[in-house]
Amino acid sequence: MTDLADEILVRRALDGDTVSFAELCKRYYPALVATAHAIAADEHLAEDAAQEAIAEACRRLRTLKKPHRFGSWLGAICRNVAKDMLTTRTRSRRAVEGPAVPGGRDNGDEKAALDRAVRALPDPLRQIVYLRYYNAMTYEQMSSVLGLSRQAINGRLRRARGKIAGTMQANGFGDNDR
Amino acid sequence: MKRKPSDNQVEEMLARHLHREPAQFDFEKWAQTFPEEARQAKAGFAPAASNRRIQLTEVWRRIMTSRYTRYTGIAAALLVAFSFLFPSGNGIVPASIAWADVQKAIEEKQQARVTGVRNCFFGDEETPSHKLTVEKLFSLSYGYADRTYTEDGTLIIQFTAHLPSGTLTVMFPTVKKYYRMKMPAQSLERVQSMDREDFFKWLWASGDYRKIGPKKVQGIEAVGFEVDDLVDRFLGSDGLGVNSKIVNFFFSMRSMSVRMWVDPERRLPIQVEGEGEVNPCLVTGYRKMKLTEIDDQWDFDVDLAESLFDPEIPEDYEQLGVPGVVKASAALYSIGIASIPIVLIGVRRSSRKR
Numbered sequence: 396m397t398d399l400a401d402e403i404l405v406r407r408a409l410d411g412d413t414v415s416f417a418e419l420c421k422r423y424y425p426a427l428v429a430t431a432h433a434i435a436a437d438e439h440l441a442e443d444a445a446q447e448a449i450a451e452a453c454r455r456l457r458t459l460k461k462p463h464r465f466g467s468w469l470g471a472i473c474r475n476v477a478k479d480m481l482t483t484r485t486r487s488r489r490a491v492e493g494p495a496v497p498g499g500r501d502n503g504d505e506k507a508a509l510d511r512a513v514r515a516l517p518d519p520l521r522q523i524v525y526l527r528y529y530n531a532m533t534y535e536q537m538s539s540v541l542g543l544s545r546q547a548i549n550g551r552l553r554r555a556r557g558k559i560a561g562t563m564q565a566n567g568f569g570d571n572d573r
Numbered sequence: 574m575k576r577k578p579s580d581n582q583v584e585e586m587l588a589r590h591l592h593r594e595p596a597q598f599d600f601e602k603w604a605q606t607f608p609e610e611a612r613q614a615k616a617g618f619a620p621a622a623s624n625r626r627i628q629l630t631e632v633w634r635r636i637m638t639s640r641y642t643r644y645t646g647i648a649a650a651l652l653v654a655f656s657f658l659f660p661s662g663n664g665i666v667p668a669s670i671a672w673a674d675v676q677k678a679i680e681e682k683q684q685a686r687v688t689g690v691r692n693c694f695f696g697d698e699e700t701p702s703h704k705l706t707v708e709k710l711f712s713l714s715y716g717y718a719d720r721t722y723t724e725d726g727t728l729i730i731q732f733t734a735h736l737p738s739g740t741l742t743v744m745f746p747t748v749k750k751y752y753r754m755k756m757p758a759q760s761l762e763r764v765q766s767m768d769r770e771d772f773f774k775w776l777w778a779s780g781d782y783r784k785i786g787p788k789k790v791q792g793i794e795a796v797g798f799e800v801d802d803l804v805d806r807f808l809g810s811d812g813l814g815v816n817s818k819i820v821n822f823f824f825s826m827r828s829m830s831v832r833m834w835v836d837p838e839r840r841l842p843i844q845v846e847g848e849g850e851v852n853p854c855l856v857t858g859y860r861k862m863k864l865t866e867i868d869d870q871w872d873f874d875v876d877l878a879e880s881l882f883d884p885e886i887p888e889d890y891e892q893l894g895v896p897g898v899v900k901a902s903a904a905l906y907s908i909g910i911a912s913i914p915i916v917l918i919g920v921r922r923s924s925r926k927r
Contacts, residue, residue, distance in 0.1 A: 408614065408617075408618070409617055409618055410617055411614075411615060411616060411617035411618075413600070413611075413614050413615050416600075416614045417598075417600035420598050420600060420603070421597075421598045421600075424596055424597070424598035425595035425596050428596040429593075438593075442596060445596070446603055446606060446607070449598075449603065449607075449610075450603075450606075450607040450610040453607070453610035453611075453613050453614055453618065454610060454613070456618045457618050505586065505590075506590045509586050509587070509590050509591075510590070513587075513591070524587065524591070525591065527587075528587040528588055528591040528592060529591055529592065529593055530592075530593065530594075530595040531588070531592065553580070556580050556583040556584060556587075557580070559583050559587070560577045560578045560579070560580070560582075560583050561577060563577075563578055563583075564576070564577040564578065568578065
């Protein structure tokens, strides 16, 4: 079961085979959580978004035209769900707490500086960073979720790391000049 | 000034600080949170009862995936309905005894069943991509029904206009969908305010027709009449007065010429032929298409039950909702739907006057 192609599992799921559908969900759930975390910056919200994305996929599975692209289709649903959830949460927080206050320097905390640098990345680069480093995903797994070629993924990852390095340097992190 | 961290250093930091153990998916737990979706998964993703009323746009997209239904429907009724539009002469068309006799003969018949073949061609194809059988039922009392079948006899679309109740119904049996409505007030008013003479003036005052033949058709030396600009007559400034942009979004006819062949002895049509070009639009999948149709089986001695024009909807059919843009305009119904009641009511009123 675990080795079966997405296309076969989707077709079985459409015939009412819940084991196949559960297998598809298991296969992509970590990637969904990583993607949603990249967008929402909140682990709990990310899990909620991933589960809601699976529910949404349930409602729309009959409309999936290319079953072999189930992963990237589900990934796209998850991105939209996470963005919607983030928007809703931001609005409700603003209503309660008022506008967010911009953060200051990182006072030597490498993790906080890295987090800030990752947050500063454009959405597509941040998502690819999360997919790669969150669960140590292979390029092949990333490709099936993003619908991108290995070369494109590699290029984006390099660009993302370059931007992170630049932001960290600007925030006072890096090697001392000799 | 610090030096920029190297690519390897960034990679190492990311791996160290960002890494999490992969989240595990628990289907049973998820099913407790989303019971309706879990039920759908167990049922092979059949739509939930609460979602049975679905948007026309969604269903239209589903219908578009069918090999056949996309090329039928809106224009389905045009050709043979056209045969009922020929005037009996009131000065606009030069007096023609043949036409007057044809019109009179048709009106006397009250009911008719017509069948033919519709072909759809794409690009420069010489053989049709789709060959469909069409069946059209006319009743001066009950209305109009138009059915389209595949070559193997599967009914794929049925349009009915029931005149006594003003009910219009479109059914898509292969996908078990239907749409039913009362005629929009605007169209109904227009139909009610128009008698056959008005309709005839509207249709014929803006263009010419040609007499053609005689020619041997089905073994009969038939006389023919031809009109080239049917589309302009329906959608032009003197046409039905509908929003042509919306009509063209769905089904954009570029041109349509129609010929009717009449048996001079019986004064009745024996064949109607039509040829048209369709611009890229929703119905054609945004490709150019040519359309030909020959309706060559005319049976005037038929007994048609009223139920044929007001069919019962099977319980397992889903009703289509109408998106706002379409609801806002009666235009959607103008070519295939509104025009037919106009034709029939016009003819019926004329009959009553006598």
